[in-house]
Amino acid sequence: MEPLLFLVHRIPYPPNKGDKIRSYHLLQHLARHYAVHLGAFIDDPEDWSHQDKVKALCASTCLLPLHPGRSKRTSLKGLWTGQALTLPYYYQAPLQQWVDAVIQREQIRRIVVFSSSMAQYAEKHPQAYRLMDFVDLDSDKWTQYAHSKSWPMNQLYRREGRRLLDYERHIAASFDASLFVSAHEAGVFCERAPLCASKVHWYNNGVDTHYFDPALSHLNPYPPAQIALVFTGAMDYWPNAEAVEWFGKTIFPPLRRLRPNLHFYIVGSNPTDSVRQLGRQEGIHVTGRVPDVRPYLAHAHWVVAPLRIARGIQNKILEALAMEKPVMASAQAMEGLDTQSLGPGCLTATTPEEWMTGAQPWIQGSPQRISSHRQWVMQHFDWTTNLKVVDDLLSSVQTGQTAP
The missing domain is CATH 3.40.50.2000 (Glycogen Phosphorylase B;)
Incomplete structure (x- = not known):
């Protein structure tokens, strides 16, 4: 060669x-x-x-x-x-x-x-x-x-x-x-x-859709009765850290007052000190590096990507969609993705009011699998x-x- x-x-x-x-x-x-x-x-x-x-x-x-x-x-x-x-x-x-x-x-x-x-x-x-x-x-x-x-x-x-x-x-x-x-x-x-x-x-x-496949079985990392929302990403990357800090301090507390069994999991390697401190807040869990993010995606009620500083394509969103999960993300995180065909299972929010309005119906129900999300990923991201x-x-x- x-x-x-x-x-x-x-x-x-x-x-x-x-x-x-x-x-x-x-x-x-x-x-x-x-x-x-x-x-x-x-x-x-x-x-x-x-x-x-x-x-x-x-x-x-x-x-x-x-x-x-x-x-x-x-x-x-x-x-x-x-x-x-x-x-x-x-x-x-x-x-x-x-x-x-x-x-x-x-x-x-x-x-x-x-x-x-x-x-x-x-x-x-x-x-x-x-x-x-x-x-x-x-x-x-x-x-x-x-x-x-x-x-x-x-x-x-x-x-x-x-x-x-x-x-x-x-x-x-x-x-x-x-x-x-x-x-x-x-x-x-x-x-x-x-x-x-x-x-x-x-x-x-x-996206490696053979790896990120919702048909595969994964042990549930969340305790029973929790409503789990999850963010995945390297937590020493400042835009990720800034995103979860803003979400954890601004959006999550009022949502948890509506549903006390709502929990926010921050899953990713090398969390900064400020991210670790979020783990002291009631209902927020900072895992650090995990051997496999798929169990956290597979059993989450929904996935959030509240990045306020972003460029290009967010792989964390594509992986969540490949796992047929509902996704709620900022306009910056969705930039570059033509997600209009994905329907109500993929929401964009910018202001705190938009986050609250969009999230409230989701925290009432059980976890959903949205097959059209995976089909969309397989069509566009091979x-x-x-x-x-x-x-x-x-x-x-x-x-x-x-x-x-």
Whole structure:
């Protein structure tokens, strides 16, 4: 098989959070067609135990530790170089040396970059076909963060949003093609980088519907008589933490006054101190890392995704829909999903009043399974089907034609 270089900001396994779900399935797909040479960082010490799983898919790997505290200090170089802080955060000279060496040794003609922070390693190799998977518009996340922070962090985040957008535009212009996670996300970027529009494409994420299958049996993790609503996600990710804090303090208490047996489960790894403190509140449970989220989804009455800062596609929503669960989410979390055909079992709420009005009928009944949710996911979010755009773009290297 022909060689291909794949650069990822975080080891693409285990697929237990949004970016790693997409990068893992992309890696799997690429490995069926190419001899993949993978360069990636490991920022969670527990992920070192999964390196053999990743190496089995690759011709070679360069996996380097990334220490968040140290990298944050390093990122401050961007303040006097004029860069987005994201770039020095993810820059390590040994990875650049490995990239340069493997491209020369293997005569690599195809490079796939996952996340804008990794594009810097491929910039000096224009002789190769370079495909950029931005996934989300990261620059906009920083701008959203700025709205929720006070001085001086709001100014720092606003600067990061501007500088990172400049870099995203530069990469989209210089690389051969760019990808985003949804048509909506691609459209937003094209509005902000209109000169790059002809090279911008997108593909939906997928869901492993064999794994997230409501027909499978799971032990009920909830005590009898509880009405359980659940949020799933990595709890050291600030938008997730902010979402459950807002929901737990603003929406959940009045709902529980209506139904005292209502319980809110926050399921996900590495909860922050502020999230852990929510567990002291009556009716709120913070599980931390669990071996399997499916029991919590399968036996929940409904799933909530009250994110107020979000970009792209929320895998947590797709997984809940694949499990045939009712879902209630913010407009930001639903962005990029055409869920109008899903009916009353999928509700969008923004204000506290909308959350209360939408939730009250749901807390009265027993758990529901909504088969149309799963059918919708299977129709629109199949990995093999959606990744065909990657095949089409990379095949243009062989034909010498411009990618479609």
